[in-house]
Ligand SMILES: Nc1ncnc2c1ncn2[C@@H]1O[C@H](COP(=O)(O)OP(=O)(O)O)[C@@H](O)[C@H]1O
């Protein structure tokens with residue numbers, strides 16, 4: 504990290520994009536409190552980041568294979584000492600929200616990749632974090648599944664109104680889902696772009712809208728005129 508000065512308003516959906524190795528995951532780790540900056544500070548709602556305030560959804564499949572989905576989703580609440588009945592009720596509520604109602608008894612390996620990512624999202628939401636950090640959740644999916652999950656993720660997010668920092672290296676994904684795109688390059692912020700497509704968004708329409716395609720075009724231009732040239 505060189506110098507990062509970033510303020511994210513409550514409820515904003517921010518996409519962090521940038522080439523591999525530029526420090527996106529490192530920045531998320533600092534925001535989550537897992538990594539302490541050598542200089543400077545991170546505040547979430549004026550406080551140091553706390554595990555209860557920040558939900559972190561990883562790129563990799565991080566569900567425990569030996570637990571049914573329901574107790575996977577309830578796990579963080581279990582660590583918090585929430586009563587079994589209450590945490591399972593909360594898990595069921597979150598599974599319902601992500602479209603996995605009635606699937607809680609299944610084990611992760613019985614679910615498709617897309618369903619596992621939805622369970623992962625339910626797990627992140629179970630603690631009701633103020634801020635959600637999401638690191639390339641759809642990177643490894645085929646185009647159709649990815650398109651469907653982007654829509655579902657957005658629909659779920661629009662219902663919660665939570666602040667999201669979403670890392671992706673996919674410019675067209677960022678343009679589709681974000682309110683704001685922050686472009687990083689080698690430990691610093693290079694560009695800060697506002698995306699003002701109306702919400703709630705109908706991604707199936709937006710994908711073909713000229714305003715969206717113009718934005719993707721100009722984002723590509725930004726990258727191809729970068730220092731790699
Ligand atoms: N804890 C760490 N200490 C020192 N260097 C690190 C640490 N974590 C990652 N890096 C390095 O920092 C750079 C940025 O990594 P990362 O944040 O993973 O990038 P991105 O997520 O944008 O691909 C890489 O060169 C990586 O090797």
Ligand SMILES: [Mg+2]
Pocket residue numbers: 527528529638
């Ligand atoms: Mg990364």
